[in-house]
Amino acid sequence: MIYRSHVLVCAGTGCTSSNSLRIIENFHKKLEETGYDKEVQVIRTGCFGLCAAGPIVVVYPEGVYYSHVKPEDVEEIVNEHIIKGRPVQRLIYKEHDESGVNTTLNDSDFYKKQHRIALRNCGMIDPENIDEYIAFDGYKALGKVLTEMTRDEVIDTVIRSGLRGRGGGGFPTGLKWKFAKAPESDVKYVCCNADEGDPGAFMDRSVLEGDPHSVLEAMTIAGYAIGAQQGYIYVRAEYPIAVKRLRVAIGQAREYGLLGDNIMDTGFKFDIDLRLGSGAFVCGEETALLASIEGGRGEPRPRPPFPAVKGLFGKPTLLNNVETYANICQIILNGPEWFASMGTEKSKGTKVFALGGKINNTGLVEIPMGTTLREVIYEIGGGIPNGKKFKAAQTGGPSGGCIPAQHLDVPIDYDNLISIGSMMGSGGMIVMDEDNCMVNIAKFFLEFTVDESCGKCPPCRIGTRRMLEMLEKITSGKGEPGDIEKLEKLAYNIKAAALCGLGQTAPNPVLSTIRYFRDEYEAHIYEKRCPAGVCKALLQYTIDPEKCRGCSLCARKCPAGAISGEIKKPFVIDPAKCIKCGACMEACKFGAISKK
């Protein structure tokens, strides 16, 4: 069916939670009412990437890019744009800088600098329609592999592309495939790690929601390369949309004979099933993940033997992350040299980052390796809201570290990030401004890992808890000289002794904040002061007698009865009674109350 116009509405998790399904429903209703439903097609897509501007609607062929659309705006879009050809100016996306010009999707600063490989189809196709995936070269790579390439040629192509694991470790993907092919075994497995657990990372979810077939196709190619007939995708149950679209995609692929016996009439047999994880962070660790697929407790085990030798059900197993798989088909189609031409010497291709925190363009960006943090934050990310100053960016989630302002111009790749005390991780990037307390941030990430520690090995189970207690002590104003040194010593011991990646990297947020923001730790311990004004126990609310008019409003608002004074004379706060709730500061009409 040929339509004259396509209306693409984002139905990723972000936009869905701000009501984009109602928008789709309204479009269908309105188009039917006006008799345009035969001329205009409404498509639900995956994530466009610019989640901060959601819900997003794009109208083709003009490519008009609407942001922050509400269900009630649909009527105006249909009446004006669809029927009369007049795009609704007030809803068109505007840049953050002064220019404020209306832009189409591809002209915006956010998209211009990106290079989309893993996200190429997200926001372009209907993820629940296999034909649309096929139209954009889907299953072409699989056809090429099955009919023209030997197993070794496939592996060699992946090796030469220089692709490294996108889940965090950065191990060369091609080598992993080679190791998984090497052992002789009648049964092997191909697994996909879709247990994206880092707070602030959501690229795997977006790929699964927006382009599920790309992962299925790549896993099938991997199955051919290493000699496996069964694949498992281990996906979080907290990603209901991703799970649903994967189920639909697997069903369609089976129907087309792209999964199952005798794929494309070549005699090759491969199938994929889903396994749902229940949200334990440690299950992102490979041995714990495999244990969980087997139905056991999600606990890691010592390596070697590596999964490539003895993995799922004791058989040789290949395990890659979602984003890694999403690159494979493009590498097969365009050649390894094409992929290796992007990026830095040791990190090839592109990487998806999930921008979050204090940044204007919250969302997903895919950039060539070697792009600087400054470009990501200020050019693509649109800078920091309210004119605040950049303080640090946290990459790699609870396993990573902070990158301070002096390293803004370091090209981002696996090795550079490690050398400045952080790591790539899965690509979460949380931006912090001057209002964030670094000690408190370290505490936040440690709370997460303490919570998620599986408890198998003592360094992680006991050690991280002791570290958290020390941080709690420091942020509550009870820090003592020597605490920083104790923290550092314990951190290094945990890193050396923990069983798996979770424990080995858990101290990183603490170590990197001590490395770059030692002065903040010292201010907390020696001066009992929180420079960013975050740690409640260290705050002091005071009333400036010059500015106070003695209106008594603050005293009436104070829930602890800590403020006293006479009408028309300056009031005072009793620090012993003050619970530091900030109610007085909000109530004061004269700006007389300050915290420090």
Add this chain to the structure above:
Amino acid sequence: MKTLKELEAIRQKTLNELNLRKNREDGIRVVVGLATCGIAAGARPVMAAFVDEVNKRQLTNVTVSQTGCIGLCRLEPIVEVYLPGQEKVTYCKVTPDQVGRIVSEHIVNGNPVMEYTIGNFE
């Protein structure tokens, strides 16, 4: 089960349907005036005829899009054709049965159908 050949057929067919989602700056643009005046004068069937014809001939470098009132309401339906590097050509009082000629002579072969253009009406 689908063979490679069948997949290629699906690809071609769907690609035609998805063609308008592609961002092409160097392609040919056909713009139909679809304001109240255009619609009243019968621009919707004209638009549909262009979409049909372009698809039938698989002209993947042609975008058929709409615009608001062009300003010459008495000559609607108005269609503007932009060939890269050339001045636009404006057709007036276009009817669906003229579309085939405009596509074959102008868009495919590069010769504007002079008798339908604005010069003949003004």
